[in-house]
Amino acid sequence: xxxTDKKTIHTSVPEPTIRRMPNYLDYxxxxxxxxxxxxxxxxxxxxxxxxxxxxxxxxxxTGITGKxxxxxxxxxxxxxxxxxxxxxxxxxxxxxxxGSLGTALVGYPGFDEYGVKIVAAFDNDPLxxxxxxxxxxxxxxxxxxDLAERMHVVFGIITTPADQAQxxxxxxxxxxxxxxxNFAPTSIVVPERIIVQNTSIYANLAVIMNKLxxxxxxxxxx
Amino acid sequence: xxxTDKKTIHTSVPEPTIRRMPNYLDYxxxxxxxxxxxxxxxxxxxxxxxxxxxxxxxxxxTGITGKxxxxxxxxxxxxxxxxxxxxxxxxxxxxxxxGSLGTALVGYPGFDEYGVKIVAAFDNDPLxxxxxxxxxxxxxxxxxxDLAERMHVVFGIITTPADQAQxxxxxxxxxxxxxxxNFAPTSIVVPERIIVQNTSIYANLAVIMNKLxxxxxxxxxx
DNA sequence: CAGTGTGAAGTTGTTCACAGCA
DNA sequence: TGCTGTGAACAACTTCACACTG
Numbered sequence: 001x002x003x004t005d006k007k008t009i010h011t012s013v014p015e016p017t018i019r020r021m022p023n024y025l026d027y028x029x030x031x032x033x034x035x036x037x038x039x040x041x042x043x044x045x046x047x048x049x050x051x052x053x054x055x056x057x058x059x060x061x062t063g064i065t066g067k068x069x070x071x072x073x074x075x076x077x078x079x080x081x082x083x084x085x086x087x088x089x090x091x092x093x094x095x096x097x098x099g100s101l102g103t104a105l106v107g108y109p110g111f112d113e114y115g116v117k118i119v120a121a122f123d124n125d126p127l128x129x130x131x132x133x134x135x136x137x138x139x140x141x142x143x144x145x146d147l148a149e150r151m152h153v154v155f156g157i158i159t160t161p162a163d164q165a166q167x168x169x170x171x172x173x174x175x176x177x178x179x180x181x182n183f184a185p186t187s188i189v190v191p192e193r194i195i196v197q198n199t200s201i202y203a204n205l206a207v208i209m210n211k212l213x214x215x216x217x218x219x220x221x222x
Numbered sequence: 223x224x225x226t227d228k229k230t231i232h233t234s235v236p237e238p239t240i241r242r243m244p245n246y247l248d249y250x251x252x253x254x255x256x257x258x259x260x261x262x263x264x265x266x267x268x269x270x271x272x273x274x275x276x277x278x279x280x281x282x283x284t285g286i287t288g289k290x291x292x293x294x295x296x297x298x299x300x301x302x303x304x305x306x307x308x309x310x311x312x313x314x315x316x317x318x319x320x321g322s323l324g325t326a327l328v329g330y331p332g333f334d335e336y337g338v339k340i341v342a343a344f345d346n347d348p349l350x351x352x353x354x355x356x357x358x359x360x361x362x363x364x365x366x367x368d369l370a371e372r373m374h375v376v377f378g379i380i381t382t383p384a385d386q387a388q389x390x391x392x393x394x395x396x397x398x399x400x401x402x403x404n405f406a407p408t409s410i411v412v413p414e415r416i417i418v419q420n421t422s423i424y425a426n427l428a429v430i431m432n433k434l435x436x437x438x439x440x441x442x443x444x
Numbered sequence: 445c446a447g448t449g450t451g452a453a454g455t456t457g458t459t460c461a462c463a464g465c466a
Numbered sequence: 467t468g469c470t471g472t473g474a475a476c477a478a479c480t481t482c483a484c485a486c487t488g
Contacts, residue, residue, distance in 0.1 A: 019426075026384070100329045185331075189271065199426045205338065207241060208377075
């Protein structure tokens, strides 16, 4: 496998493949906890309602190889997926906006298991400053610059209301953040070099609402 | 656009188009609040970093038509997008799992503005039962069936830990829910007819981590 | 000229078909 | 037979090119 240049640092893994990876991880962890030794692509596909070939191709991106008729070794596969997702690094993150969503994210289970540690939260509400959320301190925003450098934080999470998101994003950029995960219900604009992931709750909601109304239509009400 | 009257719902709108719609809505609302009368696709595209033709095509799905050189009437466009997203209906939803994420969602701004009203939350923690979150009561799960029918709730939101998600999904299905929005970090399996949207925080995280590590690679550290 | 609207080309991702293997 | 692995067909989405319009 390592013979062809084709294998040299897969210049680009399809984004859908990356998005499916956590599903495989979840399933494989489950199987491992059950003591299962091998899993096959068709089985995974069946459980997750994916196409079997797709699973095979996705898993190939992790560099693993399986055995015909048997499948993939569960432990090897688990390691390969974790490696692929970069969970050997532990990246430090700052979160800005300690409202209910921010609080929920700080407490989200398995974040560090996924290679991310939220080391501080920021807010401009004096009542929140000085408190902490599950051990993560809440600080005033002007401390950010200082700390980001000292703690080598390259990853910023925005959970502010929409009208503050752009402003916070600008600050993050000026402070040297490399990637921004934006949960505010508005899209932010940053320089090319910055990685942005706009995660809008509303995009998902829109899809559901659309399907729901479509379905209703099909059913010919009443 | 010959006419099939604009009401005959386009047989199938591409999902990416639907996902972008809330972005347009957000932008158009902003413009309206600024008193702007017309917006053009290229301007929207520039702000959102989309392709201009794509914006044009997306907006066409709402049934609106623009004026060459001028663009789209802001009020008409706003109405068209809201109509498209189905915000005239107000759908009732139940949420199961009143932990931090569930609590955050109940309090999420503009949910009802987006056509969804969370009318009750459920949990199995006796300490939570009987309390309420911003006016939304928290009840024991066995009340679900009863209420779902009475209140015509067709939409269930799962914010439980991963290990309870499937079980809750099964219950929702048996109680007549039509659409499930699953935030638990595991994918659930339901009958074909049920609409499911698995919204995994981890899928987004995986994309960011992948890009971040890739970037590091490219930069050749040190 | 600055925009809409649309068919056609291009790109990306998914699914099929099948060779090879245990 | 049940699986991996892969090239090739296919489907979905995006971008280009351009006619048209106020």
